[in-house]
Amino acid sequence: MNGQDSTGGAFDGQRDTAQLDIRQGLGHPGAPAAGRDTQVVGAPPPPTAAGPVPRPQSGPLPSRRGAGEEPIPAATGERPPLSEPVRTVERHLDEILAAVPQPDPIELAVLDAQGLLCAEEVVSQRALPAFDQAALDGYAARSEDVVRATVEAPVELAVVGESVAGADAPSSIGPGLALKVSAGAMLPSGADVVVPAVWTDQGPVRVAVQAGPPAGSYVRRTGDDVAPGDPAVQIGTPIGPAQISLLAAVGRERVLVRPRPRIAVVCAGSELVDVGTVPAPGQVVDVNSYALAAAARDAGADAYRSGILPSDKRRMTEVIESQLLRSDLVLIAGTLSGSRFDMVQEVLAELGQMRFRQVTMHPGPAQGFGRLGRDEVPVICVPGEPVAALVSFEVFVRPAIRLMLGKRQLFRRTVQAIAGQSLISPLGYRQYLHGTVMRHPDGGYVVEPVGDGTEALLARMARANCLIVIDEDVTEVAAGGLVTVMPLLLGG
Amino acid sequence: MNGQDSTGGAFDGQRDTAQLDIRQGLGHPGAPAAGRDTQVVGAPPPPTAAGPVPRPQSGPLPSRRGAGEEPIPAATGERPPLSEPVRTVERHLDEILAAVPQPDPIELAVLDAQGLLCAEEVVSQRALPAFDQAALDGYAARSEDVVRATVEAPVELAVVGESVAGADAPSSIGPGLALKVSAGAMLPSGADVVVPAVWTDQGPVRVAVQAGPPAGSYVRRTGDDVAPGDPAVQIGTPIGPAQISLLAAVGRERVLVRPRPRIAVVCAGSELVDVGTVPAPGQVVDVNSYALAAAARDAGADAYRSGILPSDKRRMTEVIESQLLRSDLVLIAGTLSGSRFDMVQEVLAELGQMRFRQVTMHPGPAQGFGRLGRDEVPVICVPGEPVAALVSFEVFVRPAIRLMLGKRQLFRRTVQAIAGQSLISPLGYRQYLHGTVMRHPDGGYVVEPVGDGTEALLARMARANCLIVIDEDVTEVAAGGLVTVMPLLLGG
Numbered sequence: 001m002n003g004q005d006s007t008g009g010a011f012d013g014q015r016d017t018a019q020l021d022i023r024q025g026l027g028h029p030g031a032p033a034a035g036r037d038t039q040v041v042g043a044p045p046p047p048t049a050a051g052p053v054p055r056p057q058s059g060p061l062p063s064r065r066g067a068g069e070e071p072i073p074a075a076t077g078e079r080p081p082l083s084e085p086v087r088t089v090e091r092h093l094d095e096i097l098a099a100v101p102q103p104d105p106i107e108l109a110v111l112d113a114q115g116l117l118c119a120e121e122v123v124s125q126r127a128l129p130a131f132d133q134a135a136l137d138g139y140a141a142r143s144e145d146v147v148r149a150t151v152e153a154p155v156e157l158a159v160v161g162e163s164v165a166g167a168d169a170p171s172s173i174g175p176g177l178a179l180k181v182s183a184g185a186m187l188p189s190g191a192d193v194v195v196p197a198v199w200t201d202q203g204p205v206r207v208a209v210q211a212g213p214p215a216g217s218y219v220r221r222t223g224d225d226v227a228p229g230d231p232a233v234q235i236g237t238p239i240g241p242a243q244i245s246l247l248a249a250v251g252r253e254r255v256l257v258r259p260r261p262r263i264a265v266v267c268a269g270s271e272l273v274d275v276g277t278v279p280a281p282g283q284v285v286d287v288n289s290y291a292l293a294a295a296a297r298d299a300g301a302d303a304y305r306s307g308i309l310p311s312d313k314r315r316m317t318e319v320i321e322s323q324l325l326r327s328d329l330v331l332i333a334g335t336l337s338g339s340r341f342d343m344v345q346e347v348l349a350e351l352g353q354m355r356f357r358q359v360t361m362h363p364g365p366a367q368g369f370g371r372l373g374r375d376e377v378p379v380i381c382v383p384g385e386p387v388a389a390l391v392s393f394e395v396f397v398r399p400a401i402r403l404m405l406g407k408r409q410l411f412r413r414t415v416q417a418i419a420g421q422s423l424i425s426p427l428g429y430r431q432y433l434h435g436t437v438m439r440h441p442d443g444g445y446v447v448e449p450v451g452d453g454t455e456a457l458l459a460r461m462a463r464a465n466c467l468i469v470i471d472e473d474v475t476e477v478a479a480g481g482l483v484t485v486m487p488l489l490l491g492g
Numbered sequence: 493m494n495g496q497d498s499t500g501g502a503f504d505g506q507r508d509t510a511q512l513d514i515r516q517g518l519g520h521p522g523a524p525a526a527g528r529d530t531q532v533v534g535a536p537p538p539p540t541a542a543g544p545v546p547r548p549q550s551g552p553l554p555s556r557r558g559a560g561e562e563p564i565p566a567a568t569g570e571r572p573p574l575s576e577p578v579r580t581v582e583r584h585l586d587e588i589l590a591a592v593p594q595p596d597p598i599e600l601a602v603l604d605a606q607g608l609l610c611a612e613e614v615v616s617q618r619a620l621p622a623f624d625q626a627a628l629d630g631y632a633a634r635s636e637d638v639v640r641a642t643v644e645a646p647v648e649l650a651v652v653g654e655s656v657a658g659a660d661a662p663s664s665i666g667p668g669l670a671l672k673v674s675a676g677a678m679l680p681s682g683a684d685v686v687v688p689a690v691w692t693d694q695g696p697v698r699v700a701v702q703a704g705p706p707a708g709s710y711v712r713r714t715g716d717d718v719a720p721g722d723p724a725v726q727i728g729t730p731i732g733p734a735q736i737s738l739l740a741a742v743g744r745e746r747v748l749v750r751p752r753p754r755i756a757v758v759c760a761g762s763e764l765v766d767v768g769t770v771p772a773p774g775q776v777v778d779v780n781s782y783a784l785a786a787a788a789r790d791a792g793a794d795a796y797r798s799g800i801l802p803s804d805k806r807r808m809t810e811v812i813e814s815q816l817l818r819s820d821l822v823l824i825a826g827t828l829s830g831s832r833f834d835m836v837q838e839v840l841a842e843l844g845q846m847r848f849r850q851v852t853m854h855p856g857p858a859q860g861f862g863r864l865g866r867d868e869v870p871v872i873c874v875p876g877e878p879v880a881a882l883v884s885f886e887v888f889v890r891p892a893i894r895l896m897l898g899k900r901q902l903f904r905r906t907v908q909a910i911a912g913q914s915l916i917s918p919l920g921y922r923q924y925l926h927g928t929v930m931r932h933p934d935g936g937y938v939v940e941p942v943g944d945g946t947e948a949l950l951a952r953m954a955r956a957n958c959l960i961v962i963d964e965d966v967t968e969v970a971a972g973g974l975v976t977v978m979p980l981l982l983g984g
Binding site for chain 2: 247
């Protein structure tokens with residue numbers, strides 16, 4: 001019932017830590033020898049059990065400083081407080097990644113395709129360049145005429161005319177003749193070289209050539225770049241300025257791409273008021289619909305905030321149903337208030353199978369996932385506490401958005417950094433601490449948790465540039481030890 | 493007249509190479525001992541001069557492979573072919589950076605502010621949290637009542653009621669009493685601790701507490717996060733999801749930010765046709781207005797493409813004037829066809845002081861900059877050849893956009909990489925080659941130029957992930973030597 005999930009490992013790529021599940025974590029050779037059944041939320045360890053789990057009552061308060069978070073209470077009761085199974089981060093993530101849809105490719109104007117992945121093999125119907133042309137300003141000539149030219153003994157050619165870029169009448173030259181050309185102008189037939197203007201006296205009627213480049217120099221030949229039938233942009237290529245340049249060159253105004261997933265962000269909680277309202281005592285401003293919509297856009301989604309769910313059950317159902325109709329994924333913050341199974345959960349349960357679970361992570365163990373409505377749209381529920389909500393977004397939602405975008409790299413890159421101070425973490429939980437990571441002058445990275453070791457709240461989170469990830473089987477990282485750090489680089 | 497510019501160095505930050513100007517470059521201890529006046533375009537070295545400049549006629553063709561570009565022709569004439577002064581990359585960049593305006597801050601809805609820099613000191617009028625509250629689900633109690641509780645000897649408390657998040661009536665508790673609370677609920681007066689639900693029997697009327705945390709545990713105190721009068725978000729902070737979370741929490745729906753600069757992209761050239769048109773012989777599809785608009789958006793600008801300039805002089809003037817009115821910067825590709833002073837240059841000259849110059853870079857030595865119209869809007873002219881246009885964008889336009897955005901880091905980060913093959917470069921020019929950079933299995937990076945050593949055209953550029961930057965004073969990098977590499981990471 002608890003802690004029995006194994007790591008699915010269905011998706012490749014670098015995850016935020018070694019892919020340990022609880023059993024692996026506790027069974028790890030380096031893990032403390034504490035009983036493996038005693039450290040999981042919902043399992044019944046007596047509070048007096050000797051063990052390495054940091055407990056509020058088992059140590060002096062200062063020893064908790066540096067963790068950046070208050071420790072998680074371990075359970076003391078005789079029975080699990082929740083009926084949902086406990087599962088690992090990996091297992092919950094795998095369930096989400098296996099269930100998110102791959103939205104159908106759509107055709108967009110090339111400029112709107114920027115940042116998305118190409119979903120078609122773009123084959124050029126044209127040759128690029130489309131005609132033999134001058135690569136720079138100069139004189140088109142026959143290489144055999146000019147190969148022996150020097151400053152002391154220039155070769156004189158008769159200039160038969162001038163060709164500029166865009167002129168459509170190809171001309172021809174014979175022995176002893178030259179055509180003045182500008183970069184991009186068609187090469188006259190008979191010419192096999194362009195003599196750069198700066199190697200001549202630039203005469204308009206007769207030109208004295210002071211040096212002759214070898215045949216083929218400063219000439220761009222038809223199809224040198226792309227031949228008809230060549231693939232120009234391939235499936236899965238991210239479309240940036242260079243790809244847009246190439247797409248335009250082969251005549252494409254529109255291109256088939258993996259679309260941005262449409263994500264609706266809603267918040268639930270009887271305590272919530274909209275940001276424009278001054279909260280009464282006990283009320284709290286809805287920050288999550290803003291923060292999560294911003295995070296979803298940053299991850300590449302087309303996110304819209306739907307705001308606070310109405311408190312009336314029928315209207316709440318209508319709002320959620322309408323979001324399911326227009327979205328590829330619905331993100332709900334704040335539905336899980338620990339043991340309280342509230343109206344939101346009731347409404348969701350009526351729309352399909354929605355599972356709420358305790359995930360062995362901190363902050364934010366209360367997570368939910370399901371596929372609701374006629375189209376079985378994935379719905380991810382994250383905690384309402386704003387720090388836990390954004391950590392949950394990083395861990396579960398961002399990889400899902402990247403998968404929907406077709407990206408190969410679902411996870412942020414991580415680096416190993418030296419801990420600037422000791423960090424403690426509850427056994428059996430993967431802990432995410434906001435921190436600031438800096439390059440060390442001697443190479444490598446150093447990381448410090450933000451804040452003074454009490455709760456990592458909003459102002460502190462806003463000063464962080466990374467998440468410190470401490471594995472399930474690690475309870476303490478000494479100052480100077482190595483930890484995994486996930487830099488939170490913003491896109492755009 | 494030529495090569496006399498010094499590096500302004502007015503702007504800090506990492507540039508793409510060591511900040512060498514021509515004089516420094518040629519005077520560098522490691523530089524070849526060639527005459528310093530002989531290697532600059534427009535200076536009059538005879539083509540037979542012995543020197544290290546790679547010349548088409550001075551070496552066998554295969555020796556040029558690996559450079560990824562055809563070598564630049566050095567001048568042979570007795571006089572400079574252009575009347576404009578020759579200048580360094582640094583000098584041209586400094587002129588642009590000194591002239592770009594700082595658009596006035598604008599107020600945006602917080603979600604639209606994402607990715608921009610905050611332009612005001614946001615001071616919180618509120619305390620966060622606004623009231624003492626439970627940090628998790630459990631029982632609010634007096635720590636002295638529960639401190640000695642154990643599983644064997646639980647402490648029983650009478651539950652006087654329940655408080656959920658959003659409830660506005662603070663209650664109070666006395667000795668021997670507890671209030672059931674959910675996370676975020678107001679703490680009753682008299683309580684100084686929240687006993688996690690999992691440390692109790694979760695009784696609704698009487699609760700058996702099996703462990704008592706120290707005073708203050710699992711309680712969030714008023715103002716712990718932000719006190720009234722505290723700065724919440726400071727000037728110059730990039731606004732991401734965490735900042736949006738904090739702005740919403742302090743009640744801000746809108747925030748003053750540095751706006752995205754509005755950039756108009758136009759293309760000039762009698763050979764150009766729009767992407768929807770099949771080009772006739774001699775004609776070329778306009779790719780630059782697409783590629784440069786995409787690059788400008790990627791850099792953070794609000795870019796719009798105005799397309800190909802009309803060929804009629806009066807209409808051309810009208811189009812440019814209307815772009816000047818609506819833009820913070822106008823970007824024109826293709827106005828400079830070497831020695832040809834065409835109608836575009838004429839029109840620009842009538843609108844203000846526009847200077848065209850030969851910059852000691854390759855590709856793209858023909859560059860222009862001026863401030864035109866009544867408002868002296870900066871206008872940057874880049875070459876029309878698409879590879880040179882995008883290289884020029886990287887070197888001159890992207891830093892200007894980032895400066896207008898208020899970013900401190902104007903330049904892309906560079907890394908040193910091992911050259912996978914030998915590279916040659918013309919003395920006195922900073923050369924930019926498209927390449928692919930990879931991590932070396934033993935650490936560090938390895939870079940290869942794209943393509944087979946002839947012109948770096950569109951299809952090859954689209955396969956590149958970096959620019960290789962070879963300094964002015966370097967003529968050859970041996971295979972295995974170190975070169976500067978600028979990874980072209982896309983934002984978004």
